[in-house]
Every structure is written in C-alpha cells, then in structure tokens.
Amino acid sequence: MLNRYFLTFLTFCFVSIFSFQQANAQTGSLLGTIIDAQSNEPLTGATIMIEEIGQGASADFDGNFTIENLEVGEYTADVRFVGYRALQTSFTISEGENEVTFELREDLIGLEEVVVTGAGVATERRRLGSTVSSVDASRVETSPISSMQDLLSGRVPGMVQAGGGGAPGEGAAIRIRGSASLSMSNEPVIYIDGVRMDNRASGADQSNHGLQSSPLNDINPDDIERVEILKGAAAATLYGSEANNGVIQVFTKRGSADDTKFTFNTSQTFYVPKTYDRNYQYNAGTGEIDTINSLNEEHRLGYRQNYNISAQGGSETVNYFSSVAFSDQTGVTPSAGNSNVRLRSNIGFVPNERVNARMNVAYISQSTDYVQLATGATHGFSGNLILAQPSVVSEDRPLGEPFSPMSDNYARENSLERDRVIASANLNYSILDNLNLSGTFGYDWLSDEAVQFIPFGSVLEPTGSLSNRIATKELLTVDLKLDWSSPIFNDNFSQSTVIGAQSIFDTFNEKTVSVTDFAGAGVTNLSGGATLLSAGESYEEVINAGFFGQNQIEYRDRVYVTTGIRFDGNSAFGENLGLQAYPKISVSYIASGIVDQLDFMTSLRLRAAYGESGLQPGSFDAQRTFLAESILDGVSGIIPNNLGNPDLKPERSKEFELGFETELFDDRLGLDFTYFRSRTTDALLARPYPATQGFLNAQLENIAEVESQGFELRAQTTLHRTQNSQWSINASIAGTYQEVANMGEVSAFKATTRPRPSPYIIEGYQPGAHFGSKLDPDQPYNLSVPIEELNDIGQVSGNALRDADGNEAFEFLGNMLPTISGSIQNSYSYGNLDLNVMFDYALDYAKHSGTRQLRSQLRVSEEAANIQRELQDASTSIQRKEELAAQAARLDIGITDNWVSDADFFRLQEVSFSYNAQTEWLEGLGVNRARFTLAGRNLYTWTGYEGFGDPDSGGAASQNFLAGYEYLHLASPSQIHLSLRFEF
Template sequence: MNVSIRSRFIVAAALGAVLSAQAPPLASQEAGGSVQGTVIDGSTKQPLANAQVSIVGTRSGALTNSAGVYRIPGVTAGQVEVRVRLIGYAPTTKSATVSEGQTADVDFSVSQSAISLTDVVVTGTGGAVEERKLGNTVAKVDLTDIQFAPISSPSEVLQGRVPGVASLPSGGLTGEGARIRIRGNASLSQSNEAIVYIDGVRADNGGGIGDPTLIGTGGAAPSRLDDIDPESIDKIEILKGAAAATLYGTEASNGVIQIFTKRGEAGPPRWTLRAERSASKFPDRIKPQTGFARTQAQADLLSEFYGQDIAPFEIIEKNLETRLQETGFANALSGSVAGGTQAATYYVSGRFYDEDGPFTAEKVFEGSPFTSFLKDVARDENRLYQGTANINLFPRDNLRFSFRTLYTDRHGEFPGNNNNIYAPFTLAQFGKPEAADCTESAVESPGICEGSGDEFGNGAFSTVREALLDRYSQDVTHFNGVMSAAFTPITELTFDATFGVDNVNARSVDFLPFGNAVDNFSARNPNGERTIDNTNTQNITLDSKLTWSRDLTPAITSSFVFGGQGFITRRQISGIYNFDFPGPGLEIVEAGGTDDTINERFVKVVNAGVFAQEQLGFGDWVFATVGARYDKNSAFGEEAGGELYPKASISLVPSDRAGWSSGILTTLRLRAAYGKSGRQPGAFDKFTTFEALASDFGAGLVPSNLGNPALKPEISTEIEVGTELGLFQDKVGLQVTYWDRNVNDALVLKQFAPSGGFIDRQLANVGKLSANGWEVGLNSFIVNRPNFSFDVFANGAYLKQEVVSLGGAPPLKVGGSYPRYRNFLIEGFAPGALFGAKLLAPCSSYGNPTQDAKGGCLASGQLPYDVDRNGTPDTEADLLAIFADPARMAALLPAGLTSLNPLRADDDLDGDFLDHFLGKPYPDWQGGFGGNIRFLQNFRLSTLFEYKAGNYKVTNLTDAFRQANPLIGRNIRRVTEAEAAILNPAASPQAKLAAAKEWLTAKALSPYDGLNQNGDGDFLRWRELSVTYSAPQRLASILRARDASLTFGVRNLALWTKYDGTDPESNAVGRGGGEGGTDENFLDAVDAFGFPLSRRFSFALRLNY
C-alpha cells in the first residue's frame, strides 16, 4: 500500500497539537464587558441548544449549550446589537448596553419559522445579499441542522435534501462516489457535473480510478467531492442553472455547488470531539443461483460435490455470492477547536476515517492451499486523513485577511465490479451450480475443493477465486488552499480579492500477481500484470471585485458589483502497463516480460472573464437585478472570439410592505429570473491533430481530429419563476419554482466527409436541447410543546428533457458498439432514451394495426413462436402437438430453450428490429421527505426518505444475462425450471407449453437486445434514520463537557420497489472521471452485476467543550 507516511505524520501531528494543548485565552478577549443570557423557544419555553448568538458588526459570538445558555466575553463597552440565529427560527435582534468590566444580561424568546428570506447568500450574487433580494433560487444545506444524521461524505449530504439536485450513487462498495446532476443534463457531449467551489476556490469535481483507457475497475470509483471532511463544512449553497449561475460564465450551465468551511468567532476556545463506530452489510437483493443435472451421471457427481442426494432435473439452489459478503466495520475520529479575538479568529479540525466494507475475499480462500495469496486479494477499503485550518485576521476594522487550507490523504481499494467479466461478484452471479466441480483436486467438504477447482461453476473467463487476485487501489493527496482579502475604505465601498489553488495527485494501480490461475482455468495473463496511472489535476483561481452599495434616495438602494475572474486548469496523466512476470514476488511494472505500454497526456485550459451587476431596491420590497459576464476561453476556436452571458431578475416581497396584514399568508415573495451560461469544448477539439503511427517502415503520422476554428461554447438559456409562501405565522413554508432551459449550439460529434483522411467524428455546434421542470419544497412545524415537537419537510422535482436537434447527425448510440446497452440520443426523445427489441404482439394491443403494426401482429390465439417454421405464428395447439412428439421435439428444439426463438416485431417495417422505444432512464419525479420528532426533552428522532417515480426504466442487464445466456446464465429459478421442463423427457406437453410461455418473459440478449431487460425503477428508500440522546448538563459535566450527545443511526434502512433486479440505484458506469462523453452522461440506470447499496448502522458520541 503506497501511502504517504510523511503526509500522514504531518496531519496527525498538527491534529495532536491542536487537540492536546489548551491555549490560555488572550487578555484582549476579556477586555470590555460581557454579554450573557438564555435562548428559549417562544412557545414551549424550553431552552434551545446550538443557537448562534453574535454581536452585530463584530466577530464576537457564542453558541448556546444544552441549557440554552450563552456567554460572549470581550465585548466593547457601549450600545450593542445582539442577534440570535437558529435554523427553524426567525432571526431576532435585541439592543443592550455593555459597561466596562460588567456583564449585560440579554435573554431571547424566539419563534419558529418554516421560511427565512433574510438568510445571507453569496454564491452567484457578486457579494453577500439577503435571499429575499434575489430573483432566482439559491438552495442551501446547513450542516448544523443535520449534524446528527448518519452521513460520512458530502455526496450523502446532498441526497434527497434539495429539489432538482440528484446525488446518484452507483453501488454499495465502500468509498464509491456519486455523480451529481442538477436539473438533468445540459450537454450532449461535455461534462454534466456541476462545478464545485470551496470557499471561493475552484475544486476538482471529478473522480474515477485513473485514465479509463488504461485502468478501470468496471464501475466503482471515488469522487473528489468526498475528499472533503463533512465535519468541517458549515453550509453548502447550490445554484441550479444558468438563470442563477450567469456570473460564473463558461462551464456553469450545469449549476454551481459552493462549500463553505467552518470559521471561528471571537471568544475562548470551543472544542468538539466526535467518535463513531459503524457496521455495514449488503441487503439480500441477489437472486440465488439455480441449475439442474441433465443426466444421472451428472447428478451423481453433483451429489458427491454438494454432499446431498440430487436427482436429474431437480432444481439445485445456492446463494453463491454470499461467500463474498461479510459485515463491514468503520471507525471515525474527529476533533476541532475554534475561537479567537477581535483581531484574529481560527478554526482547526482533523478527522480520521477507516472503513473495511462488507465485501470479502477471505471466505473463498479459507481452508485452501492458496492462503499465501491473501495478501494480494481484492478488498474494499477506504481510509482518509483529513485536516482543515481556517484563520481570519483583522488588522483594522475595515480590513480582513483570510487563510484556509484543506488537506486529505486518502487510500482506497476496490475489487473489479459491475459489467466486468473478470470481476469476482460478477462471476459469482454467473455461477451455475450444476457446473461446479473439483476435478482439478478433490472434494474436501460440501461445495469446497481441497485444492484447485471450480466451486462456483463458472463457465467462462475465470473462476471467482482467480478473479479475487485482481487488486485495484488508489492513493490520493488533495490540497485546497485559499487566501482572500476584503477592504472597506468607506462604508459604501468594498474591495474583495481571492486567490486559491486546488491540487490533486492520484496514483491508481491494478495488480494481478504471478500464478493467479490457481484453479487452472483463467487464461487472463496467468503470469500476472500491473498497470499504474498517475494523474495530477490542478485548478488555480483568481477572483477580484468591487462592490459599491449606497442609498440613491430614502426609498431606493443600489448595489453595484464589478469584477474579474480567471481559472487555469491543468491535468497531467501518465501511465504504464506490463504483463508476463517471470516468477512470483515481482510487483513492479519493469519486471514484466513484454515491452511496456506507456500512456501520457497533458491538458491545460485557461478561462478569464469580467462581470458587472447592478441591483436596485425600491421601498425595501421590490428588487431588480441586471448583469452580464464576458468570457474568453483557450478552448474556444480562433474565429469564435469571446462570449457574453447576460442576466436579469426581479424579486417582490409584498409582505415586507408597511401595512401588510393577512391572517393566513404571513410571508409572500414573487420572483423571476433570466440568464445565460455556457459549457466549453475540450482543450484540443478546435485543433487539427495527428496521431503517431508505428509501422515496420518506421514512425509516421495519421489524421486524428479534423479541427474546427469556429468552435464555441454551448449556450444554455434559462428562465425561472417562482414564489415563497409563509403560512400561519410562518409555521408552514412553501417554495414553488418553474424553470425552462434551452441549450443552443450544443456540441455534437458529427461525421464529416472522410475524403480528407479524417475519419473520426468531429465536435460541432449543431445540436439543441430543451428541458423544463417544477420544483416544490415544503417545511412545516406540526406540533411544538414543552416535551414534544414534530416538524416535517418534503420536496419534489419534475423533469422533462428532449433532444431537439442533432444538427443533421444520425442518432448516437451510448456505450459504443456494445449491443447490450440500449441508450440512444435521438431527436424528439429524452436523452439516453431506451430502444430495442419487442415481441410480436396481439393485434388487439394496437389502436390501428394497419398503421401501427406494419410488420405484422398476432391474431387471437396465436403466440409469438414459429417453431414448425411454416411462416405462421403458432397457436397453443400447435405447440402442444410438437411438445407431445419426441421426434419433432428433437428435430425442432435440439438445444431446448436455446432453439426456442420468439418472433420479433418490426412495427414500422424498416427492417430494424431494435428501434422500438422502451422508455427513459430517469424519472419524471424525484425528491425526498422526512421529519424530526423531539420527545422526553432529551431525545430527537430524525428521518429522511428518498423517492423516484414516473416513467422510470432501469436496464436490468444482470438478469438479462442470467435469464438468457446458456453459458454464464440460465441460473434464475423461473428460467431454470422452464429449461428443465423443456429438456425433461418425463415432463408433460402442458408443462413444456408453460415453460415456452415463461421463456417469452425471459428471452434476452442478441438478437433480442433490449427485450426483457428493462424494469420499472420507481422506488422509495428509507435513506436515513437517527435517534439522538442529548445528555443533561449534569451528565455532560461529568465528562467536563459543555454538552454531550449519543446518536444511533441507520443509512439505507429499507427499500420499497417493484424493481426485480439488484438495486434501482445501481449503475454500471459508476462515478467516472467527470470529463463528460456520452457514456458518463447518458449511460444511466444500468444495473449490471453491481453491489446493492449497503445498509449501515452507526453509534456516535459527540462532546462539546
């Protein structure tokens, strides 16, 4: 395991220093006077913990403890404004007079509020501004509100909480990341990932395991977003589209995610310690493997192998994949300290996370003579060392300097997985119980060989044990640092500047040792192979702006922003591959017996833009904003020039007008926004390029990319309208948004005339996409009593997408030439829509058979078979006659089900049997709902459910293979029973007819691609459940803590779905590198031999000092 020991030592030493030494408070902290008091709920009169109390206009503040008590020392003597904020409550401010050396008592009684328009946001606004002044939505996730949720990564934070934002997991292996999609897809060929900022600095939003052309597990891959310590995050702001993200210019058309880390406040050190232990298991979602003996001789061998009596045509059922499962465990330790003075504040945190997931290889090697290989077997592990430091300096009241560093050292290991023929879990599901044997050695115990053998009954590629010796690992160091300054020479004017760097070094390795064919079966490099990929990604950010805020008249305010922003993105990839080691113990590429295969790439993209924005306020309830950004990008063609992105919005808050009165409608806001944003082509797409060619005559060049000097960015234009309603004294909050997006000049791979020698397709700005949707969010406080309170939330997002035009290009198939993937980009359909085969259907199922079934249909009583090959579909009577005649059976169906080929439909009579629309791989609706229950004063129960529903199809490629393929499938019970009935001479004709009808629902794969492999993907998942006990002050004080809590949590507790496959959220492609392309963008909802999402149970102790 190649992990940087030095970097770990640095992180551990820094964390140890922070968490072991109690620095005495500076004398200046106690200068002046103090403010103290309690914060209680205005209705129940109960104390409120973790309320943020601050002195307005200063850096002094404190959090309330479990008794609702706070104390702020070092407050300058004089008249001050004290403000309290707490999620779910309306902000409240009180005045107080502080005397030198004295303590002022300021108590608060605050009211619950399900809607807050006074929250300050900064993402996409040009500067800090109240949400009520914006014409667009800025979604927010405050991690204080979910600090007790069973969450271990930022990807999990985003699941189910924000309408229109989808965090898409790909499987259940530990360390797997998620793809993030905001309002669907805004590009056909470029990345559809939102851009990510951390405290104003552009961060790597990719992931994956190396260059997919060189290395890849088959699906499972980490996300760089999950390198961030969730304990260090204060809040997340999300811009959902071009109407909100205009000021971010090129690349922002898919939305913006900005993460804000925690900061310190003036006051004594405040410490937080947290320890967690968790366990995880895969749910029982995999269908057992089944088979049967075809002869008595085979039955006798199987009886010996399994240690039980087995008769011919008797169904054998085994759960083979359970030998690859165990209970996984994880430990997490984190700590932080925050505090400071009026001159400087600090926040420092560290976290160690170590998980060994629920996948295991040990069971397959136990008791075998191959235990010496255990050091090389595949594992699923995720280990992180994370540190964050945030320092703010205030040399003058009008000058601030900020410095923040974030560092992660991460090690992960993964087995091969998903649609990978050499993946152990895939091969276990391919297992055929009737094909298992120990012919290479002998039977040691039921189902176990004493040496080499095929215990899983693998018919091709490799045995499971051999596949377990293929080991993938990745080591990552991720640094993100920022320096920023703000200077306010006069009250109305502020200069801001930010400089930051995000640097990721990732080393990925695929190692298969010498002698891996331990069962004498695998032909995949039995002498071993090794692949190494080194990827360095660097993002440099420079941002500066001027904000001029003033009152034009007593009723009209103005806020003008002007600035510039630049990015430099560099990525360097180098890799090497070799195989055929001369002997055991050699684990370096150079030891391979062949010529090294070397890969190297370098990409650099520079983007620079200037922006301006003016916001006018009228009467403090009408706000209008106009602005624009002009961008130049190194990926733009020479003829394209720059690009201008305008924006405009309006927000009206009638409830803020003087004299507003309504018994039911307490708060009302109406808003609308318009904006444009873009997505640039790849760094080299504009250039005419050639590739090197090796030949017997020496090196040469061949044409590669045609090039296009007019290449320009895709332009996304979005309109957004909506409203916020606060009902019943803001006890109920409702947000509704409608949005409409059109993408013009979409980049499409188009074939140009090959006569010039360039045969590869070239990107061109010829496409068009459209999308629209609704987003709804509801928050409500149902009950609020001293010993019991209950609040609920719900959100939903409706999405409709369409490929309007491909600019003359033919339909584009996703997944290349691989016929099993049936996702396409076709004009007039949703992107990634499914097309494939269907069977000849009854004429009665068509509205107009003559028009809609030009290729024919079934008359009453006919089945889609022509077993006797007379050109007419068979009836049940025809089939019964064949099944009753052994001679005809032998002649017409010599291979059983393999010979029983149903009739395919060709409704449009164009000769293409695979062009029938089968559905789309994303739902109409998705969202989440849940609530919080507080009871017995010290207990809190929180829960979150997530759902997807409506015209949602998942490609169940796992069962398609297991149903139809005679070599590596036919091992699902209903198909096994059908095949046994067809082949069993003793089975009745009626039983064979029933088997033939069952086969109509199971036949799949070529030349029936798409048939019987798509299932309804609608689901409801109980995503989170947690119960927290907050200890009374008298118990917390035993540990000398300000407060203490113990939380029991469960993640992915239950799943309700009609989907019959492994998991409706499983996806064969996995996280990917975030670089775009049709596969990453549109190969969605493909369940192909992946792991179901694991169920995780956790206990966590949190102590605050």
C-alpha cells in the same frame, strides 16, 4: 457578513463607553427576553440591536438580556436569531426597569439566510430573484453521514445522485436538473470556500466496468458548515462558461472570537450486505435444479471507523478552525476497503477594522481497494459469483466460479491512491465603509495512482500483468471582486454593485503504462514485466478568464431588481470566437401587500429570474490536430486526428425561473416553489465528416438543442411545538422533464460504445433514454423446432415487434433519470432526544440490468432453470410448452425490453435517534456537550425493479449516459451507525 458583525461589535463597544460617560440624564434599563413566538422557548444566543444608539446585546441561556442606562424614550429594536425571521419592532423605555418580551418567528423558508454563491457577495436570500439551495450541516448533525454525498442526498430538490453502489470509495454521478449536455460532462462544478475543485470522477479501472469515486467525497463532511447549490443558468450566470450543470459550493467551518472549543466525534458504522438471489441450474443428469449460494456466502459484515477531532476558537484578531480526521473502512466484499486521512486548517486574520484575511489548507490522503466487479468482461468478484454455476463446483472452484477461481480473483489488486491539497488565501479590504475589495487565490492539486495487478499464474493472465495510471490535476483559481453599495435618489432606494474578474487554469496530465509476462510468482512491479503492453500519456489544459458586473437596486426593502453580465474568454473556444457574454436579470418582490389581505398568510415573496450560462468544449476540440506516431519501420508520420472547428463555442443554457416562498397558517407551513424552463442551445454533438476530407474522427459542433422544464417544491411544516418537544416535517418533490429538441443533421445514436446498454440520444426524448426492441405481444416467440419437440430453452427466441417495413421496431423503453424525485424528512425532538426519519424516492425512470441479462444467458437464474427443467420433462404438455416458450422469450438477451425495467423506488434512507447528554454530569469530565446517536441508512427500499441489486446501483460516474445501466454491480449495503460526539 462577518465584517459587518465585527464592525457592529466595535461600534457597540465605542458607544457603550460613550454612553456610560453621559449617564446623568433620566435613564431606564431594558430587561428583555427573546423567545420563540410559538413554543415560548427562550432563544439562547439571539441578538438585539437598538438602532437609535447602535447598542446591542445577546440573550443568555434563559433568553434574557439586560441593557442599562437607556435614556427615556422610543426605540427601535432589530432582533435576530439563526433560523428565525428578523424582527424590527419599537418599544418604550421609561424610568426604572422595563420588561419587554421579543417574540421571533421561525424562518421556515430561509429568506433571511445569507448566501454567497451566485450573488457575487454575501446576500440575504430574499434579495435574490433566482434560487439558491443550501444545506446547513449543523441541522443534519444527527444524520448518519459518512460522505459529502450522504450529506446532500435527499436534501436538495432537483439534484439526483445516480448510481454508485456504496462500495468503499465508490461515488455516484450527480445531475442537477437533468443532463443539459449531450457530449460534455454533466457533472456540476464544485467550489470549496470560493476555490474551484476538480470535479472529474476517478477509479482504478476506468475502462472496464470499474467503480469510481466522486471528487466531492474527498471533502471531510465533519468540516462542513454549509453547502450552497445553484441549479441552473438563471442562478449561475456569474460562473460563466462552466456553469450549465449547476454549481455546488462547499463552505468549511470557521473559528470565531471565542474560547477554544474542541470537538471529538467518532462514528462506528456497520454495513449489512443485501441478500441476493441464489443461483440455480438445471442438472440434466438428475433432472433436478441445483442451487448455490456463493454470492451471499462470500459477503461479510462491513465496518467503518471514523475519528474526527477539531478545534475552533480565536481572539478578535485571529481565529481558527482545524481538524484531523481518520477513517478506515472494510467493505462487505473481501479485499475491498478504503482508508483516508484528512487534515484541515482554516485561519482568519482581522488585523484592523478594514482588513480581514483567511487562509485555508486541506490535505486529503485516500487509499481505496476496489472490489473487482468484472475484469475482462466477466472475471472478477461479481462476474464469478453472480454467475456462479453449481455444475462447475470442484476443489479448485468451491463456489462454482465459472470463469476463474475466487482465490485467483482475491489475489488481484485494483487500487487507487489519492493525495490532494486544496489551499486558498482570501483577502477582504474595506476601502470605504461601503466599498470593499476582495481577492481569492486558490489551488487544488491532486495526484492519483491507480494500480491493476494480476499476479503470475492467474487464470485470466497466466503470465500476470500490471497497469499503472498516474494522473495529476491542477486547478488554479484567481478571483478579484469589488463591491460598493449606497443609497440612490432618496431614502427609498439603494443600490449595490459588484464587479469582478476570475481566471481558472486547469491542467490534467495522465501517464499510463502496462506490462505483462512476469518471470514468475512474486514479481509485482513494472520492471518485472518482460513485455511492455502499452505506454501512453495524455494532457489537457484549459484556461478560462472572465469578468462580470452585477447591480442590484432595492426599493424600500421590498423590491429588488438584479441585473448582471459575465464575459468569458476560454482557451477551448474556436479561434474565430471572441468573448462570450452571459446576461442575467432577476426580480424579487416581498409581497407584504398581499399578506396583509390574507389572514392565513404571514409572508410571501415572489420572484422571477432569467439568466444564461455556458459549458465549454473539451480542451482541444477546436483545434485541427495531427498525431505524430511511428507508422512504418523506424519512420514516423503525421496522422490526421481532429478536424478542428475554428467556430467552436460553448454550449449555452438560457433559463427562466419563476417562484415563490410563503409562510402560512401562523407559520406552521412554509412553501418554497420554483418553476423553471431552460433551453441549451449550441449544444455540442460530434458530427462525422466524409473520410475523403482526411479526418476519420467526428468533430464537435454546436448544432444541438436540449429543452428542460420542471418544478421544485419544498414544504416545511411544524405539526407540533411545545416548550420541550417539537415535530416538523420537511418534504420535497422535484420534477425534471427534458428532451433533445434538435440534433442538427446528426442522426439518432447510441450514447455509449458498450454493446449491451441501451442509452440513446434521440430527438423528442430525454437524453440517454432507453431504446430498443420489444417482444411482439401477439406472438412473443419463435421456435427452431416444432413445439412438440421443444426441449431446450435455446430453441426459443424472442419475436420482436416489427414496424411497417418489417424491421425490428425501435421503441422507447424508459427514461434514464427519474423525472420525479424528492424526499420526506421527519424530525421529532423531545427534551434531550431527537428522532429523525428520512424517506427518499424517485419515479418515472428505468434501468437496464446487464446482470439479469447475463444470468439468463447462462441460465443461472431461477426462472431460466425452471423453464429448462420443465422443457426437459417429457411429461410437459404442449399447452404448457407454449406457456414456457412465451416465458423463455422474455429471457431472450437480444430483446432489449426484456432487460429494461421500471426502477421507481421509495426508500427508508435515514433513521437516527440521538441523545444529547445533560451538561451537569459531564462537567466533571470537562465536557460541555455530549451526544450519542444510533442511526441507520439505506434500511429498506420499496420497488418493483426487476433487475439485479438495487434500482440505484450501477452506472459509471465518469460516463454521461451509463447511469441507467447496471452490469455485475452490487447493491448498496444497509448501514448501522453509532456515533459519539463530545464538545470540550
């Protein structure tokens, strides 16, 4: 794209010189103004190109421009501005001055926007029959954004960020159009400037309810220009065997041939912890209920400071963007924090009109101290405080910590150090005007060092322990593309073709070691441990290589038909499998005929797309493997490990999309609608084989199917627009309905090994749906004593609903992921002031609260304490005891339904108020622009959720189906965000 503008620019220069020399014919000058058609506001920076002479200009601050020495006659102008629809119009030049006003209409639905992801080359959105969502960072500059996930949250219909409680360094799981895979990761693949980035979540404590980071959050959100999101197979076909979960491509900022612009911004964020329920406990001695407020008392105001400096600019031959960012955060819980340093340098070279090269390098250093939710099941910060008991308060345990003193918990360390370098080089070469070759080489290297340290003398581990995990991940991307466009048949048709090849080399190496038995206090390193608990190493390597071709035929700027195919080979496929082919076809139709018939409609585009993509199995799932290990005294053996499957294929998604974009009512309302239906076939499920065949581990096979369908609707409306004020609303709603359609011969199974959570894979339901026992509504309880003797909550048990055979009925209790989600965004601007308010919501899903379950089990919830008090009261009537027994049955930990509750919510997610300072009074300071923003995030949630914390807290990002489970998790704090931004 840049290339094209650049060529245009050069042409313009040449033509200007040429026309100057011939200025003796009859000429006139064009005094033009480019304005917004509705508000009549001047559009500073809009460009005009006069097609007949290839001469152009751009509008000044008042929207004006002048082109001199035009020969008298008819001309066609092509007028463009970011965020507006391109205008092709004709005008006449007569001798002398000609005043012409060009009115541009806002492009509410972004059809003119150029996207890169999924199309092979930069393409206007209207040419594509499949959906590409994008988030333009410049439009959300005033939002309180401190991470990439904040940037995307609520802005991409159909994308759900599940879990993640907002502790420092904590990230959420990302699901686009649900969970397509039952066995493989459902995280989308991430590209940054054309280069694959490792997308695995990581944390200090991977196995034990630990918090995890999202790899997306390694990217500095201030470096982002825009993000493009492909949601499914129809759009992501060209990404082949890794694209079933969608593709997120991040584009970072670039310099341009302009004076150097420095930007300094700082944000100071305060985190206000949520207020939790107190802990209650019945005191048999006094007959009263004691309470304790330890959890709230131990919380504090969190604080994050963030500083970012960037410089961008360049000349015609070299341009650059570079930035340095530093942030430091202290969490709302003691000992939790995160600090990071992020550097980026993007340099572009334009040595001549045919060549254009870029080199991007980013370095990220992150250091996170995680809050210890629970170590050894219940120890840790929240284990002790969420379950605090007044009866255990003592000098050692002033907070009523039932498992280990808080001092002990604070002395532990649970940290992750991450270093990451992402570098890429990209070269574009125009072989001919309409034939370009481009190549990209990218490298993502990251190293994690996780430490879990328990000092000597701890209650949990009296002799202390230390675990270290060092993981190194490397991803190499090599990408080559050739694109060629030309007219065909006659002037009505043209075509563009892209062919390309892409290879990705992915390696992962992890070493773990843990020791115990320190000699005494003060020993903090591995060599201080007298006993080696474990040492291990794991390695994964995947090579994917594919080539693709795509052809697009255009008919009179109105109809676009795109066909394409990708072939992939992959080291993780079974040896009997050759290349996999993924085809696609899409049609885009600009329905100007319909628009002409309908007065209220200003534009309509219809589209349909079909495409396939894949998801590769794990690195070595296809291989038959043995584990060499010590088996007897000093003797090693070869233990059968993985049965292997030489026919192992990628999972394959086949997706069909239909949609339209339209602008209605004099461009006041824009609608963007998509319906999709997809089917994942060959979905991988682990099938157990008879042990008498030698292998005890279940083998992945392509036997399952998952069906999805849904819709995404985005509406943008401008309610009010004048010269200096504007009010617009952008609302979205997405529905995603999924079910496991076929499980081969594998029977329904629980999708986690943890004892409490209830996600199941069952035919006919959403993957990971909650299932379990339910109370019998007619007779909810059983008693171990006669009702008159009932005096303890422990004498009551829940009576589960039973099926015809007398077994506990196994009931559907709710979806793991919301089927409906979306957001409503209000933007109001008046002069220099901007006000933005965003709500987001999610409906039709449920969450399992392990915390509530534990609190009831330990009787520290208000409800349990009250029931116990009344039961112990000798004056309680039999009738009341029956009521209490029914209440107590709802606290039976064995009845799953008691702990799964609707998690539907509507949330005030973002509010921001910003002031753009006048340039005059800052000019003396050398500041061109300044902005002050006061904002809030996660301010209020309306929900009927009965579990502990927030409906969206909890869940481990690295685990496919734990997003619906919360265990001793803390709720996301509210944020107050102050930011200042200066441009020099």
